[in-house]
Amino acid sequence: MGQSKAFAQDNNDLIMPAYTFVNLTAFVKVAKNTRLTLSVNNLTNTIGITESEEGSITDNQVNYVRARSIAGRTIRAGINVNF
Amino acid sequence: MKKKYSRRINFTTKIFGLLMAFVTLSFSSGISQTTIKGTIVDESNNTVPGVAILIEGTLEGTVSDIDGKFSLTTEKTGQVKLRTSYTGYKSAEKEFDLSGGQVVWDVTLIQDVMGLDELVVTGVANGRSKLESSVSITTLDPKAIENSGARTTAEIFRTIPGIKAEASAGDGNTNITVRGIPISSGGSRYLQIQEDGLPVLLYGDIAFGTQDQFVRVDQTIGRVEAIRGGSAATMTSNGPAGIVNFISKTGAQEGGMVGTSFGLDYNSFRTDFNYGAPISNDLSFNIGGFYRQGEGAKNANHLVNNGGQIKANLTKRYDNGYVRIYGKYLNDKSVAYMPMPIAVSGTNANPTWGSIDGFSANRNGLQSPFLTQSFGLGPDGNPRNVNVSDGLNTESSSFGASMKFDLGNGWTLTSNARMSINGGRFVAPFTAQVGTTASVIDGIVTGNGDTTATGDPVAYSLHKVTSGDSIGDTDNGLVQRIHMFDVELENFNNFMSDVKVDKDFGQVQVTAGVFKSNQNVEASWIWNSYLMEVGEDAELLNVKANGNDLTNNGQLAYGVPFWGNCCTGKYNTNYDVIAPYINTAVEITEKLNFDGGVRYDYARVTGSVSPSQQLANFDVNGDGTIDAAEKSVSRIDNANSTPVNYNYGYVSYSAGLNYLLSESSAVFGRYSQGYVGNGERATWHQAGPYLENLAPKNSLAQAELGYKKRFKNAGIFITAFYALTEEEAGVEATTQAVLSNDYQSLGVEFEGQINLKSFDFRGSLTFVDASIVDNDANVNIGNVPRRQPAITYSFMPSYTFAAGHSLTLM
Numbered sequence: 001m002g003q004s005k006a007f008a009q010d011n012n013d014l015i016m017p018a019y020t021f022v023n024l025t026a027f028v029k030v031a032k033n034t035r036l037t038l039s040v041n042n043l044t045n046t047i048g049i050t051e052s053e054e055g056s057i058t059d060n061q062v063n064y065v066r067a068r069s070i071a072g073r074t075i076r077a078g079i080n081v082n083f
Numbered sequence: 084m085k086k087k088y089s090r091r092i093n094f095t096t097k098i099f100g101l102l103m104a105f106v107t108l109s110f111s112s113g114i115s116q117t118t119i120k121g122t123i124v125d126e127s128n129n130t131v132p133g134v135a136i137l138i139e140g141t142l143e144g145t146v147s148d149i150d151g152k153f154s155l156t157t158e159k160t161g162q163v164k165l166r167t168s169y170t171g172y173k174s175a176e177k178e179f180d181l182s183g184g185q186v187v188w189d190v191t192l193i194q195d196v197m198g199l200d201e202l203v204v205t206g207v208a209n210g211r212s213k214l215e216s217s218v219s220i221t222t223l224d225p226k227a228i229e230n231s232g233a234r235t236t237a238e239i240f241r242t243i244p245g246i247k248a249e250a251s252a253g254d255g256n257t258n259i260t261v262r263g264i265p266i267s268s269g270g271s272r273y274l275q276i277q278e279d280g281l282p283v284l285l286y287g288d289i290a291f292g293t294q295d296q297f298v299r300v301d302q303t304i305g306r307v308e309a310i311r312g313g314s315a316a317t318m319t320s321n322g323p324a325g326i327v328n329f330i331s332k333t334g335a336q337e338g339g340m341v342g343t344s345f346g347l348d349y350n351s352f353r354t355d356f357n358y359g360a361p362i363s364n365d366l367s368f369n370i371g372g373f374y375r376q377g378e379g380a381k382n383a384n385h386l387v388n389n390g391g392q393i394k395a396n397l398t399k400r401y402d403n404g405y406v407r408i409y410g411k412y413l414n415d416k417s418v419a420y421m422p423m424p425i426a427v428s429g430t431n432a433n434p435t436w437g438s439i440d441g442f443s444a445n446r447n448g449l450q451s452p453f454l455t456q457s458f459g460l461g462p463d464g465n466p467r468n469v470n471v472s473d474g475l476n477t478e479s480s481s482f483g484a485s486m487k488f489d490l491g492n493g494w495t496l497t498s499n500a501r502m503s504i505n506g507g508r509f510v511a512p513f514t515a516q517v518g519t520t521a522s523v524i525d526g527i528v529t530g531n532g533d534t535t536a537t538g539d540p541v542a543y544s545l546h547k548v549t550s551g552d553s554i555g556d557t558d559n560g561l562v563q564r565i566h567m568f569d570v571e572l573e574n575f576n577n578f579m580s581d582v583k584v585d586k587d588f589g590q591v592q593v594t595a596g597v598f599k600s601n602q603n604v605e606a607s608w609i610w611n612s613y614l615m616e617v618g619e620d621a622e623l624l625n626v627k628a629n630g631n632d633l634t635n636n637g638q639l640a641y642g643v644p645f646w647g648n649c650c651t652g653k654y655n656t657n658y659d660v661i662a663p664y665i666n667t668a669v670e671i672t673e674k675l676n677f678d679g680g681v682r683y684d685y686a687r688v689t690g691s692v693s694p695s696q697q698l699a700n701f702d703v704n705g706d707g708t709i710d711a712a713e714k715s716v717s718r719i720d721n722a723n724s725t726p727v728n729y730n731y732g733y734v735s736y737s738a739g740l741n742y743l744l745s746e747s748s749a750v751f752g753r754y755s756q757g758y759v760g761n762g763e764r765a766t767w768h769q770a771g772p773y774l775e776n777l778a779p780k781n782s783l784a785q786a787e788l789g790y791k792k793r794f795k796n797a798g799i800f801i802t803a804f805y806a807l808t809e810e811e812a813g814v815e816a817t818t819q820a821v822l823s824n825d826y827q828s829l830g831v832e833f834e835g836q837i838n839l840k841s842f843d844f845r846g847s848l849t850f851v852d853a854s855i856v857d858n859d860a861n862v863n864i865g866n867v868p869r870r871q872p873a874i875t876y877s878f879m880p881s882y883t884f885a886a887g888h889s890l891t892l893m
Contacts, residue, residue: 001241001893003872010824010855012866013431022892023232029887037344039232041380047444049436050249051258051870053422059430064439064561064617066422066514068251071380072445074234076351078344 002048008067009055019048021070037078045073115160117181121188123151123167126795131169131192135336139164139176140402142335142361157181167192170224171838173200196838197798198222199747199791204280205308205328206315208585208594208666208680215676217739217751218313219245219789219802221834224306227845230881230891234380236295240327242877242893243309244847245802245832246274249870253379254388254417255296255475256509258870259287261311261324262804263828263851264783265868270294272759273783273808275315275322278329279409280485281501281579285602285658286321286762291509291570292606296477298329299413302340302357303371303394305332311832312785312804316735316757317680320598320662323735323757323783324806331409333398334359334369351377351388370395379418381448384620385455387472390415404488409501413479416472419511420448424563424617440559441618449512449565450474453549453622454615457510457569459641459703460718462607462653466703469510469569476507493587497596498580505575509568515645516564517617520545523562524626527614527639533628543628548637551625561617562624566610566643566650574605590670594680598662604690604763607653607719612639635710641703642717648695651717652768656690656727660760679738686760688779690727692768696720725770731779733758748792755785761811782809797837805829807856826868828853843881850874 002020007013024040052067123131130151137144138157147153157163159181165188166176173195179186195201199214201222213220221243233239237257240248249258249266259271266272270288276298277283283294300307309327316323339358345351357371374391378384396409425444429435438444454471461467483501490496516523528540535541544553583596614624614634623637633639642648666680700709701716739753759781789802808826830851837844853871855863881891 001877003247003876004874006870006872007867009869010863010866012863014427015432015434016870017434017436018872025230025232025891025893027889035887037342041232041234042445045445047436047438048251049425050251051422052425055869057427057431057434061428063427064424064517065427066517067425067436067444068249068420068422069425069436069445070251071234072443074349074351074380075347076234076344077347078342078353080340080342082338082340 007055008052011055013056014052014054016049016052019046019070021046021048033082035080037076037080039076040073041076042070042073046070047072115183116156116158117160117183117186118154118156119165119179119186119188120154121152121190123147123153123190123192125172125192126194131172134167134169134172134192136165136167137335139166141364141400142367143364144336146336170226171196194796194838195793195798196796196836197793197800197834199793199798203308203310204330205277206310206313206318206322206326208314208318208583208668208678214747214749214791214793215741215743217676217678217741217753217789219311219787219800219832221309221800222306223309225302225304228300228304228307230879230889231893232891233300236298236300239300239307242845242847242879243327244834245311245849246309246325246327247849247872247875251420253419253475254299254415255477256291256293256419257295259295262806262832262849263826263830263853263868263871264324264806264808265810265824265826265853266870272781273322273324275319275326276329277319277326278411279331279483280328280499281483281581282319282322282600284575285577285600285660286760289604289763291568292572292575292604296475297413297479297503297505299373299392299415300329301371301373301392302342302355303331303369304329306330311802312787312806313739313753313755314666314678314680314737316755316783316785317664317666317682317737320600320660320684321759323755323759323785331394331396332357332359332369332371333396333407334361334367335398337361346377349378349380349382351375351379353377365400366398367400368395368397379448381418381420381446382619383418383448383450385450385452385472387418387450387474388416390417401488403491404486406484406486408482408484410482411479413477416474416476418448418450419475419509421511421513421568423447423449423514424517424561439561439617442559443619447619449514451615451621453620454512454565454613454637457567457609457611459569459609459611460716461609462571462573462719464718464721466705469508471510471512471567473508473510475509475511478505478507480504495585495587497585498582500578500580502578503576505572505577507572509570509572511568512565512613513568514563515566515612515643517561519560520556520562523564527626527633528628530644531628531631531633533631533633541628543626543633546625546627548623548625557616557624559617563615563617564639564645565613565615566646567613569609569611571607571609573607574603577602592668594666596664598660598664600658600660602658602762603656604658605653605655606763608650608768609719610643610650610717611641612643612645613637614639632711635712638712640712640715642695642697642715644715648697648717649769651695651719653693653719653721653724654690654763654766654768655692655724656688656763656766658760658762659687661685674743676741677738680736682735683732684735684758684760685732686730686779688727688729688731691724692727692766692770693719693721693724694769696723727766729779731760733780747794748790751789753785753787757783757785759783779811781811783807796839798835800834801831803831823859824855824868825857826853827856841883841885843883845879845881846877848874848876
């Protein structure tokens with residue numbers, strides 16, 4: 001899942017890079033109606049910028065901007081009983 | 084004695100009743116019982132177990148066994164229609180004339196992996212199948228939602244083609260858009276979220292009160308329908324770009340689940356349950372919900388997610404229709420992630436984005452165990468304290484009823500109405516300024532008048548609030564000025580109702596209806612400023628200069644002086660919308676369908692907005708002294724409110740043609756002109772020029788051309804689209820800018836699904852070429868709208884092992 005690059009603001013200066021990330025969901029059937037689940041979100045712990053308040057940076061130096069990234073890798077486990 | 088006596092009476096009555104029931108039962112079954120038997124196979128002649136077979140209009144039914152065989156005994160006589168239901172397969176139906184004895188019905192099911200033959204109920208006047216409807220629509224069943232691994236409502240949206248959800252805010256407050264139609268000022272102005280066919284909120288872009296905040300996806304959801312563009316413009320108010328409808332299970336077939344899950348590498352615990360079943364031949368119920376606690380996907384190191392919901396419905400079916408009552412209680416606190424410091428190096432055209440030392444871009448948020456309270460003057464001017472861990476706190480109790488009846492002679496009456504008592508809070512830290520310690524604090528010192536003869540800031544000292552220790556600098560040499568977005572959602576109650584009548588004239592069907600809604604927006608913004616480190620578990624900081632404190636326990640101000648104390652204020656407005664509509668569907672030939680609709684929206688907006696006032700040397704905490712943060716205090720100035728009083732109205736229309744190329748493929752075209760009323764974004768609580776230049780609506784014109792095809796075990800759906808958005812105005816909270824751009828977008832969305840024996844693949848890809856075509860300031864014309872990528876995609880391969888295990892990637 002992912003998207004190509006986009007501009008941070010309408011001035012079309014600073015680029016938010018393209019990103020791809022992968023989720024994995026596994027179900028293991030342990031009994032007729034019972035499944036164990038394992039789900040990994042953002043397997044590769046990708047940083048994917050979805051928005052930035054700043055539309056431009058000063059080139060060739062470290063800038064501190066205010067932005068949001070998708071959440072990093074999280075792993076969940078669970079058990080589901082269907083009846 | 085008395086008690087005993089009455090008990091005996093009860094017992095006798097019960098026995099008698101049971102006897103009578105038995106006699107009646109055996110008597111009636113004695114005259115007319117029919118058994119319907121058969122076997123269900125697929126196109127390859129393999130038997131299919133687990134297929135539901137139901138007598139239409141009743142809850143009488145059964146499920147095929149392991150050998151695909153079923154047997155159903157009924158006391159019904161005369162004409163009945165039997166229907167099969169099984170995910171991924173086209174429903175088979177057949178009419179029988181029952182008069183006792185035995186009837187055989189052997190069924191061959193046809194695969195329909197994308198559900199192109201399923202009836203569509205969202206955003207269309209008449210329930211037709213996807214293949215026969217001239218709209219782009221995606222259905223997600225619980226399995227697809229589960230396999231996507233979505234943690235939040237917003238993350239589910241990412242699997243729907245054409246929809247772009249910036250799922251980075253947490254459980255709500257997500258910016259959502261469709262087909263390159265812009266995210267103007269936050270939220271989802273053009274896309275509507277519905278629950279069981281009615282809008283969750285009347286406007287999708289209310290600041291700090293977005294639709295997704297009021298919806299939680301759990302096991303009570305039977306399926307999600309997402310319609311893009313098309314007839315949405317005339318079938319709902321304020322959702323011309325599309326509708327996402329979360330449809331609840333109703334217990335027509337017995338089934339339930341209990342599930343528990345927890346984070347292995349983060350603190351999160353959640354329990355889900357759902358159970359639904361028929362109670363009798365014509366009555367069924369479903370009840371379910373969840374409860375969860377935890378820290379959220381980014382390390383908050385304290386409890387920031389806490390709450391749950393319970394939903395239930397009861398359906399009574401009649402030969403000619405049904406009545407359903409439903410309710411929901413949601414009380415949830417969830418973390419809200421706001422823009423936060425991130426490092427960018429390189430160049431604008433080729434930047435490198437990454438984490439700041441000690442502050443991960445994707446595993447940390449601004450929530451810290453050292454910033455737990457937001458204290459200030461509340462909506463009525465009295466001091467009040469808020470827990471920052473309340474985050475996005477939604478409280479919603481809703482109750483509704485829907486019904487559908489076939490009145491005979493081709494007349495059908497459908498109605499759905501719901502009232503919701505909504506409230507809560509939105510409290511989240513936002514980085515207003517970040518930089519090296521000197522660059523931020525020099526400004527604070529200068530702003531306080533602590534300057535040298537040459538105008539430079541005087542020497543200052545920096546202290547951690549918890550220990551009081553003086554520090555030369557922070558660990559990574561950075562500090563940030565936090566603005567606490569603290570908004571009390573005092574009253575977001577609403578009422579929604581949609582009543583319509585259909586008349587079937589044979590080749591022509593006419594639907595006429597009225598949509599009515601009343602929405603309150605009563606929200607008090609009480610914002611504060613703090614000085615804080617940048618990092619995980621960031622601590623608040625105090626500054627001293629010239630022997631004076633410039634902060635009090637890390638608090639810089641009651642208010643946001645860095646933004647000119649813009650944002651303390653109150654909305655207390657009411658939006659009353661009535662929208663009659665009419666829709667016609669014409670079967671021009673067996674293959675060619677036309678449908679067209681017109682809708683008139685009229686809104687009456689009343690209420691008031693109250694601005695901020697600055698109080699000099701106001702003792703907020705009542706300790707008898709004026710501390711640094713109390714020198715200039717923002718308070719809502721209820722005595723100087725401005726009335727809000729305006730109307731708006733508009734006419735929307737949409738027309739489409741659908742042509743069946745074969746039994747399994749079709750093309751369609753459509754043109755729509757829709758509008759979105761500007762809710763509270765048309766006003767600004769500080770009144771002033773914003774309110775004088777009221778711009779209560781935004782226009783959206785859309786054209787689309789689509790192709791859909793069902794293969795033996797696959798399906799595709801391709802739609803080319805064009806959209807022209809003309810925005811009058813909207814206020815963006817974080818910049819207080821009035822945004823008024825016109826945009827155009829051109830693109831194609833692809834959706835496909837293939838279902839082989841054990842391998843399943845679902846994918847979507849959207850290409851958008853969008854640009855800004857006009858605005859008042861005449862700037863950025865021809866540029867790509869902010870945050871709009873050319874391509875968004877999701878691919879979801881899934882493999883099921885013989886033992887029943889499965890593995891899905893997305």
